[in-house]
Amino acid sequence: MNAGGPGSGRTGLHARWWTVAALLIPAVIRCSFLQVDQVFEAHTMALDLLATGQFGHHYFGSWDRCFQFPVYTTLLAVIYGLGGGAAVALWFQVACGTVVAYLAMRLVQHLLHGRPTARAMSLVAAWVVGLDPFLAYYQVRMVHPFAWDMLLAAALLFMALTVRSEQRLEIILFFALGGLAVLNRPTLGVFMFPFILRHPRYFLRPDKVLLKSWLLVLLFGPIACWVLRNHALTGRAQLTSVTDQMLWMGQQEETEGGGYQKDGTTYLHLLSIPERHRMFTADPAERSWLFRAKWRAERESEPGLAWRMFAVKWRNFWWSRSSIGQDHAASPIWAMQLYRVHAALLLLLFVASLFLGDRRV
Numbered sequence: 001m002n003a004g005g006p007g008s009g010r011t012g013l014h015a016r017w018w019t020v021a022a023l024l025i026p027a028v029i030r031c032s033f034l035q036v037d038q039v040f041e042a043h044t045m046a047l048d049l050l051a052t053g054q055f056g057h058h059y060f061g062s063w064d065r066c067f068q069f070p071v072y073t074t075l076l077a078v079i080y081g082l083g084g085g086a087a088v089a090l091w092f093q094v095a096c097g098t099v100v101a102y103l104a105m106r107l108v109q110h111l112l113h114g115r116p117t118a119r120a121m122s123l124v125a126a127w128v129v130g131l132d133p134f135l136a137y138y139q140v141r142m143v144h145p146f147a148w149d150m151l152l153a154a155a156l157l158f159m160a161l162t163v164r165s166e167q168r169l170e171i172i173l174f175f176a177l178g179g180l181a182v183l184n185r186p187t188l189g190v191f192m193f194p195f196i197l198r199h200p201r202y203f204l205r206p207d208k209v210l211l212k213s214w215l216l217v218l219l220f221g222p223i224a225c226w227v228l229r230n231h232a233l234t235g236r237a238q239l240t241s242v243t244d245q246m247l248w249m250g251q252q253e254e255t256e257g258g259g260y261q262k263d264g265t266t267y268l269h270l271l272s273i274p275e276r277h278r279m280f281t282a283d284p285a286e287r288s289w290l291f292r293a294k295w296r297a298e299r300e301s302e303p304g305l306a307w308r309m310f311a312v313k314w315r316n317f318w319w320s321r322s323s324i325g326q327d328h329a330a331s332p333i334w335a336m337q338l339y340r341v342h343a344a345l346l347l348l349l350f351v352a353s354l355f356l357g358d359r360r361v
Helices: 009-031 041-052 071-081 086-111 118-131 133-140 146-162 168-184 186-198 209-234 243-249 273-281 284-301 305-319 333-356
Strands: 057-059 062-064
Touching (some): 009 086, 086 118, 118 133, 305 333
Antiparallel strands (some): 057 062
C-alpha cells in the first residue's frame, strides 16, 4: 500500500497539520498586534461588578444598573477577578476568533460533505476568517463584545445545521446555548432558525411535551429572569434601560440610524434644549420613558419611516454610514476605502452564490 495514498494514516496526519496551521498561524499573527486602544461599557461595568456586586455604568450623570446585558460583562469580571487585565481580555477575544475560524471550517465541511473540494474550501474559510483584518481589529485593539458575540452566533448556526432532533442531549445543549446567546444579545436568536427549517414539525408533534416545555424554559428562561430583575430595579419590564433610546436613535434619518449626523454632531442635537437638560437630570427610567414617547410619536406621524430606515440600514450594512462617529473619524482614509471594497466583494460573492453556487451554502 502507498504510505501517502488516500485514506492512509499519513494523509490524515497531513490533513490535521493543515488544520492546525490554518487556525494557529492567523491566531499568532493577530496576537502580534495586541494593544488596548479602547475599552467600552462592558469594561467599566465589569469593574463595578467586582467593586459593588452590581452591573453599573455611569451614564449621563447617574448610575445605571440595567445599561447592558450581563453575559460579556460577567466574563470580563471573571477575567479581571482572577488577576487578568484588559490585555488578558484581548487574549480571550483572540481565542474566540480562533474558535470562530474552526467553526467556519466545520460549517463548510458539513455543507459540502461528499464534494471533492470540501476539504480545501474549509481550509480557505478558516484562513479567511482568521486573517480578516476587520474581524481581527475588534479582537486585538479594543475590549469589546464583538468577538464573543460572533462566537455565539457561529456556534448557534453550526448546531442549528447539524443537531439531530432525535438526539435528546444534542437538542438540550442547543437550546441551552440558545438561552445563553439570547441573554447575551437577543438578536442572536435568529441563528436558531435553520433548525426550524430543517425540522419544521418538531414542535408541532404532540409528543415529548415535557421535554419541549423544558427546552422553551432553557431558551427564554434566562432573558425572562433578566427582565424580572430589571423590573425589580426600575419598575419597568425592559431588556435594558437604553432599549427605547436605541429604538428611537435607529429611526433618525439625520443620523442614518446611528449616533452621529453627517456634520459630526451627535444625536443629542436632535433633541430640544429642555430634553437635553432632562438627559442629565432624569434617572434611567425617566430617560427611557422620554425616548419611548418620542419613538411612538414619530412612528404614528410617519407610518413609512420604519421601512425607509430599513432600506437605509441595509445600504449602510454593506457600505457604512456617512458619519461613522468620532471614535473612527481619525482612521486612515485608505482603511475606510478598503473596508468598502471588502464589503462590496462579500456582497458580490453572496449574490453570485445565489445564482451560481450550491444552494446549501
